[in-house]
Amino acid sequence: MCSWRVTSSIAAARKSDLLGPPGTGRFCCPRAADTYAFHFRGARLIRLENVTKIYNSEVTALRDATFDVAKGEFVFLVGPSGSGKSTLLRMMNRQESPEKGAVWVAGRDINEMPDSKVPHLRRNIGNIFQDYKLLLNKTVHENVAFALEVIGRPKHVIRQQVPAVLDLVGLTGKEDRFPHQLSGGEQQRVSIARAFVNRPLILLADEPTGNLDPATGEGIMRLLDRINKTGTTVVMATHDQRIVNMMRKRVIQMDRGIIVRDQARGVYE
Numbered sequence: 001m002c003s004w005r006v007t008s009s010i011a012a013a014r015k016s017d018l019l020g021p022p023g024t025g026r027f028c029c030p031r032a033a034d035t036y037a038f039h040f041r042g043a044r045l046i047r048l049e050n051v052t053k054i055y056n057s058e059v060t061a062l063r064d065a066t067f068d069v070a071k072g073e074f075v076f077l078v079g080p081s082g083s084g085k086s087t088l089l090r091m092m093n094r095q096e097s098p099e100k101g102a103v104w105v106a107g108r109d110i111n112e113m114p115d116s117k118v119p120h121l122r123r124n125i126g127n128i129f130q131d132y133k134l135l136l137n138k139t140v141h142e143n144v145a146f147a148l149e150v151i152g153r154p155k156h157v158i159r160q161q162v163p164a165v166l167d168l169v170g171l172t173g174k175e176d177r178f179p180h181q182l183s184g185g186e187q188q189r190v191s192i193a194r195a196f197v198n199r200p201l202i203l204l205a206d207e208p209t210g211n212l213d214p215a216t217g218e219g220i221m222r223l224l225d226r227i228n229k230t231g232t233t234v235v236m237a238t239h240d241q242r243i244v245n246m247m248r249k250r251v252i253q254m255d256r257g258i259i260v261r262d263q264a265r266g267v268y269e
């Protein structure tokens with residue numbers, strides 16, 4: 001099953017560019033004329049290798065971070081405020097670049113990628129934030145449709161995919177509401193729909209339950225779990241002990257920029 005759609009400029013990249021580091025697997029060749037799809041067959045979808053991030057030559061936000069995330073995994077990043085969780089997430093879509101080390105996504109060293117390829121990378125990575133970041137002057141439908149419009153998806157695709165994803169997140173019937181007419185949990189569902197509508201390979205979630213009451217947060221986690229079960233890899237930064245303990249997924253714990261624990265089916269501690 002092809003899970004990553006990319007545009008022709010990635011497809012036109014030399015075949016050697018499409019080979020990942022040892023052990024990461026490789027992409028297959030493009031198959032369609034205008035939109036290309038690749039198989040990613042490697043075990044490691046994301047790899048951070050000895051990543052160090054220093055802000056303004058003085059704050060070491062990450063120190064020698066190394067880990068792999070397999071395709072389809074669900075990973076929690078936990079740790080106190082300031083421990084480097086958001087920086088780790090921002091490394092994975094090249095919002096930040098490391099001072100040392102390398103970040104591989106789907107077999108490519110994303111810091112070696114030319115700037116012109118970064119939009120294609122980001123198209124395959126959905127982002128969810130604590131404060132939703134919805135467009136306040138657009139309706140639910142328009143917020144989600146906009147994510148497809150900006151990447152040039154045709155109108156008939158938008159007409160089909162937006163209602164389907166709004167159904168998936170449980171917002172059918174609320175398409176015409178504006179964000180201020182929704183609860184916090186509903187706004188987060190819109191933001192998840194927007195992040196997922198293009199079927200990204202990866203969802204990066206930064207404290208998605210941080211502004212929600214426990215019951216609403218649990219509903220959001222059930223939704224992210226369902227999305228993960230469709231094959232989308234989820235990496236989520238959180239302080240929410242209850243949710244981490246409830247989900248029993250892999251836990252990577254940070255402390256002052258250092259990975260101090262990486263545990264399968266972990267709890268918060």
Ligand code: ADP
Nearest residue numbers: 055056059061080081082083084085086087088
């Ligand atoms: P967390 O997500 O765990 O709260 P962050 O990754 O946001 O941690 O921050 C890690 C450290 O890096 C903190 O000391 C923070 O103040 C610092 N930091 C984060 N972003 C920046 C930035 N853009 N400029 C300077 N320092 C930053």
